[in-house]
Amino acid sequence: MRARDCVRSPMFEGSVKVLLLGSGELGKEVAIEAQRLGAEVVAVDRYDWAPAMHVAHRRYVVDMMNPRAVKSIVRRENPDAVIPEIEAISRDALEDLETEGYFVVPNARAVRIAMNRLELRRFAAVELGLPTTRFAFAENPEEVFAACEKVGYPCLIKPEMSSSGHGHVKLESSSKNAAVEAYSYAVAHSRGRSRRVIVEEFVDLALEFTVLAYRYFDSERIVTEVCEPIEQWRYGEYHYIESWQPPRSDPGVLTRAVEIGRRVAEGLGGVGIYASEVFLTKDGRVLFSEVAPRSHDTGLVTLVTQELSEFAIHARTALGLPVPRPRVVSPGASLAIYTKIGDAWSPEVCGLREALRIPGVDVRIFGKPSTYPGRRMAVVLARGTSVEEALDKVRRASKLIEVRAPR
Ligand SMILES: Nc1ncnc2c1ncn2[C@@H]1O[C@H](COP(=O)(O)OP(=O)(O)O)[C@@H](O)[C@H]1O
Ligand SMILES: [Mg+2]
Structure with missing residues (x-):
């Protein structure tokens, strides 16, 4: 395939169509970027009004672990690119669709390997020989x-x-x-x-990195690029809490992290973005942990730090467009907002008046129709003159923001 040169109007014959399997907050940003490039966007998820559905041309609600359901929607829509945006998708469906000639981003094998911890270890530690725990x-x-x-x-x-x-x-x-x-x-x-x-x-972590590496069509060849690593800290929790860019770690450590990200992307192949999670241990080891063959929650920070966010990168690669390596143009930070309240429909995100008075602070509200304890509902982003300043801003803003059940 060659890099695409033209994009026709969406909703008309010959439009360029992308279909998202998974329509969460990351898919929403990918959908917006694809729309900005004139694509027609179809959003699929297991529940209605998932975040990306709010910004798509059409939407479908199906059980994505059901191969027949997934395949019948893809065949009906006949998209130019199928973008798996979550992990829980029938791998048989993706493999069959790829065999039928559909372009699965980055490819069905990568999705299959990345969703399975045993297959992923065999690939990364045994096949590639990368350092792991x-x-x-x-x-x-x-x-x-x-x-x-x-x-x-x-x-x-x-x-x-x-x-x-x-x-x-x-x-x-x-x-x-x-x-x-x-x-x-x-x-x-x-x-x-x-x-x-x-x-x-179980290793004693000093820091975690997310290394975004991507592959795109450049004229007639596929090129691999790696972004500046994102640094992140989880405060001992499993889910992402804070992330920032540019990285502040030792250059030697960053080089090793970038190398891991590049080798994983090249080893898994295809076209699209890969987010490798890399550990820095207190005893100085740099270890590959796992990879998402799609955009990553910690990468939300790239919305304020990079010339092209991870979502713009992913959308461009899926559309077959060139993606020169983006520079980090501002220090920035992100902080995820999780609910503490119980199950609730149409929750409210409050505290915006004070939070958004802080210069450089932005909030992305995902628009999920309902919540449950621990569900991620929004993210606070900030730019600053330094990472420290940006982190200070997102921490201050996040203390003002609260998710509430409507009265
Ligand atoms: N072997 C380990 N030693 C120390 N911390 C770990 C280890 N594996 C995972 N963690 C911590 O748990 C988090 C989630 O683990 P991960 O394997 O990425 O699971 P998930 O697939 O659910 O994201 C990691 O980001 C890290 O903070
Ligand atoms: Mg993980």
């Missing part, structure tokens, strides 16, 4: 204790497939009973019916 696999209660003993303590047991830290259990010391119990918990929280788990060495 020590690990072992287990597929029954008998094997799990041996796997923990091999890896050492503390260790972390994770289901083969899950996201947002679901089913992760930390073991502090050697105990067969605790290992078997942890195994049962992990398996019960796995996506699908897998009985397999990975046991990972």
